[in-house]
Amino acid sequence: MSNLDFVAEGKPADWVPLGDLQKVVDPMEMFFELPRKTEFITGSEAARESIRRMNVDIAISYPITPQSETMQQAGYLYDEGYIKDYYRGEEEIGVMSAMAGASRAGIRCLTATAGPGLMRGMEAIASWPGARTPIVLMDMCRVINTPLAIQPDNIEMSFMLNTGMLLLHAENQQDFYDYPLVAAIVSEEVDVTLPCAVSVDGFFVTHARGQVSMTSKDYKLPPRDGWRSAVPAMDNENPPARLARDAPIQKSNFISYHMHSSWQQEVFAAVERSAKYFEKYLDGCIEVINPDAEEFLVTSGAAVSQSREAVRQEGEKGRKVGLIKIKTIRPFPTRQLIEILKNVKRILVPEFNQAGWMHKELCSILYGKCNAEIINGPRVYGGMTMPTEMILEWLAKHRK
């Protein structure tokens, strides 16, 4: 939007969008070097501060609890001039489709949704990776099955595992500030050019306060360069703009099957290529506590927080329990996990969902690579949290 559009919306003639006053800094400088200040804020506020520094061109969303608070905050950012364009879509298929269009135009796109909203938008979301559209999708996990509930349960993440999306799992408010910024940068790397979802367990993180250390709001990430991309951005200045990426990909003859399969191979190869960037910007795709332990808790998201407390309480009793936090679900850090887990005795996989998708992921990569007993749990679902006491109980039960 030009300044005139903002003036038409009621801003004074000399209004300057605050985003224009921010200084662009190199991502590595933003993530590791700039001084930080710690504030005690909610996950939704942490998300807002992340978006403020993300240099977002357009944010579109449809409200759904527990995401609404974040995107309401994004509205304020638009008003202040940190986001260049912003609107509320009609519903999620419309929102996710609009995201696809906006990203094809070569600009930085942000949306957010939760549970049932993600499921509704899934048709469009599943089409993003093949279209090679960098997009940041904030996903505040919420129960999706009946009976209806608004509490966190991260089964919805399993539906994104095989789409070609990049997928990060934030543990706490701090991660929900850091990860979306990293997501924006990695998704736009030339040899990646893929959308990236940042999931977080809703409510427990979004509606609760935690310590978040942040850089000054005077700095923002570099803008997206639409031409630095695996596929060219759509040229809207010279019609007719091409809407489909490549005509021969449309299914019509034998050749197109080969093209389609190689196109998919390339998408999933790009997912793997993103790992080196996540390694760099997230300071590792995994975090390991007590690497020499014989029994391990391996998990992601909010279950990591509960596991940290379990590890601390076991430590107070003189028992060493290991913990691996998996930050990147896609790309899955297969090589690093095998390296650490190949000689351990027992692995427990605490999860906030019924299906145990993380347990399945681990079983599939560790099969034939390690002799550990991989315990099928502990799990909670339907939106409740996992009490530390439950992890301690499972550890004790399986030691016998």
Added chain:
Amino acid sequence: MSIKRYNVRMAGIGGQGVVTASHIISNGVVISGGHSSLVPFFGSEKRNAPVESYVRISNEVIYEIGEIIFPNILLIFHPSVITLGKSYTMPFYTGLKQDGIIMINSKVPIPFSKDEEREMADKGAKIFYLPATEMANDIAKTELATNMAMCGALAAVLGLPDLMSLAASVKDRFVGKGIVVSGGTQALDSAIEKKFAKKQKLLEANMKTLEASYQYMIDKGWAHKDAKVIKIDLETITV
């Protein structure tokens, strides 16, 4: 340094300020130099519907998140949480740890069933009754200050946050940059601000209620040995 960990479950009904109370306690602990986190839990936001809020307090970094299943301390903001079952946790003391504390806003003891009495006795639960709503009506002239009385009483029982940090937290809530609140809470905020001509008057009424319940717990012999009454000077608190 000995490790202090308190897990507090607050239960009340919509409109009483349970979630606000948890924010004020939690922020007060952080202001005093401790660690704290909280999470609220409610269904559709409406008057008289059950509300729970969970506060973790520690002198170390807190990792755990989510609702508290096994609390040390229960705060019951309204007798109907127990008598009418207006609660997500039934019976209300489910999960209470051994030798835990139950603080109930009620002038008179609640008539428990024999089973309830036995189960609470088995847990070694200590029950403190506090006339928080009466205090709010007498001192602040509004029952909306009930949550302030509950905050003061909890701070006295734990010995933290200290009264000054708690006061700073209250000031931060009403005149500072505050927190992101829901539409329903915003409506209550503006209702109470209209009642008090100036925010200053609202703050003063809140402070007096805090002090009174703090003192009440000390007088009853239920307060922590660290609980100290100090004169709160609103002007000197910066937020």
